[in-house]
Amino acid sequence: MIERRLFEFHFANGDKNGVYHAVYAYRNPDGGFGHGMEPDTASPESQPLFSIMALETLDEVGYLTKEIILNDFMPYFQSVTTEKGGIPWMFRPKSDYPCEGHFKTVKEWAALSTTAPLLGILEKYEIDIPWMKKAEQFVWSEFERIKDKHVFCYLCVPRWLTFLKYTKNQDKAEETINNLKKWILVDGIVCKDKADEGWGLYGKPHSLNYATSPESILHSLFNKETITSDLKELVNKQKDDGRWDTWYGISEGTKLEWAGIQTLWALKVLNNYGEIEK
Known part of the structure; x- marks a missing residue:
């Protein structure tokens, strides 16, 4: 809720x-x-x-x-x-x-x-x-x-x-x-392999995990090409039913709960960078 x-x-x-x-x-x-x-x-x-x-x-x-x-x-x-x-x-x-x-x-x-x-x-x-x-x-x-x-x-x-x-x-x-x-x-800190199933999840962060908006304190760490590439990949990671998934959870139910949290996070980040149509 x-x-x-x-x-x-x-x-x-x-x-x-x-x-x-x-x-x-x-x-x-x-x-x-x-x-x-x-x-x-x-x-x-x-x-x-x-x-x-x-x-x-x-x-x-x-x-x-x-x-x-x-x-x-x-x-x-x-x-x-x-x-x-x-x-x-x-x-x-x-x-x-x-x-x-x-x-x-x-x-x-x-x-x-x-x-x-x-x-x-x-x-x-x-x-x-x-x-x-x-x-x-x-x-x-x-x-x-x-x-x-x-x-x-x-x-x-x-x-x-x-x-x-x-x-x-x-x-x-x-x-x-x-x-x-x-x-x-x-x-080894930032995960550069976008084909990795854990990309962007716990332990394998990408640029957007640290710079969730252009106003983020750590935004200057990453060049425009990196941010743009990671935004594109974040969009690509969306599932057919609309969610962004996660491997994490002690049951199928909690995995769905985590997916809800992950989906909201992804939408807020995309919105921060102007990637969601109004």
Whole structure:
């Protein structure tokens, strides 16, 4: 339903209130979001990642406000903050609902890819609370620790960029962005083989995974020919029934859910580059 409402918002003059109601259907009494908001697990428990996804989605459609962040989101995030000052990526599900294997062994320590976007959104909405000080120390130290280890992950990098775009320490942000650009261009990070079935999917990113629009911070990494070629191939990857597929999922049902997510992403990217007829 979230993908349907987002599609309606972006392509059919939909109302942002519809997105809000779809997102809040996943909210728990503790303020976190669960219930299989991402298809990797159907468990009802609140997850930091799902709560970040909810925050990002409301921001995407212009529904988010300072009051919503402080009242509806921060109590949960503060409740799951670790001693290091950051919030975990995921928690191991406590229920017996189906889930991907990596959920059962996930490390429940503070993570850059949840803490960074949260901080970025707090800065974007000009929020200043004590929680942010230690969290920011954690984020900068984590950038220094992991260096180039996860630049292949196009799910992580945009979340890092949310922080780097809005942090007040722009000198440090510029240095980090320059390092990211250098590491992304290392041979083997961007998948250049368009015949590869995994092209554009997790672990095999292409230029559009990093530069989802001409305004993207990383757009300058790729020349016009590369972007044009990848846009053409993205169109070619569409299936006869309209979807963009993915190999990922623990069942045929979750593969279809992921295909919905992938399809919405592809349509938004194509729209950003003016490739969809109005």
